[in-house]
Amino acid sequence: MHKQCLCGKTMVLELRKVIYARKVEILHVPVFSCPSCCSSEVLQHVANDIKELLQSLRDQPSSQRISFARNNELAEIIRKLVIEEAGNPNADWQSSLEEQLELRINLLLDLYRYARSLGDEDWMNDVEKRLTQLSGFTSKSVFTNTKN
Numbered sequence: 562m563h564k565q566c567l568c569g570k571t572m573v574l575e576l577r578k579v580i581y582a583r584k585v586e587i588l589h590v591p592v593f594s595c596p597s598c599c600s601s602e603v604l605q606h607v608a609n610d611i612k613e614l615l616q617s618l619r620d621q622p623s624s625q626r627i628s629f630a631r632n633n634e635l636a637e638i639i640r641k642l643v644i645e646e647a648g649n650p651n652a653d654w655q656s657s658l659e660e661q662l663e664l665r666i667n668l669l670l671d672l673y674r675y676a677r678s679l680g681d682e683d684w685m686n687d688v689e690k691r692l693t694q695l696s697g698f699t700s701k702s703v704f705t706n707t708k709n
Contacts, residue, residue: 570597
């Protein structure tokens with residue numbers, strides 16, 4: 562998955578480790594990086610969730626490792642896609658991502674209906690939060706200037 566960098570070169574979407582307060586390792590953060598100018602940017606659609614996670618750690622976090630993919634549906638989809646397509650340089654990442662998004666949304670909608678049938682408000686709220694993390698995201702909104 563690629564994006565055009567401001568320097569004109571191609572940025573690659575990677576999963577990175579972010580270190581917070583020298584104690585917390587946050588794994589599986591989707592980040593575009595440019596090998597040419599070394600600039601990086603967090604995938605815009607997950608930036609607010611990263612901020613919320615960092616705020617939840619407070620000023621004095623304990624040493625720990627956190628998988629961002631466990632906290633964010635989009636990061637989890639990208640993580641799985643990277644694992645599945647790692648050995649395939651000809652993979653159509655954009656189509657695969659769209660397909661996985663559709664499957665995940667359908668699964669979450671089914672879970673929401675089931676949670677509602679049980680009257681489980683906590684579960685419904687959790688699923689609703691996960692659906693919100695995916696709402697409004699399309700690969701076209703990210704990869705508008707994609708180069709394959």
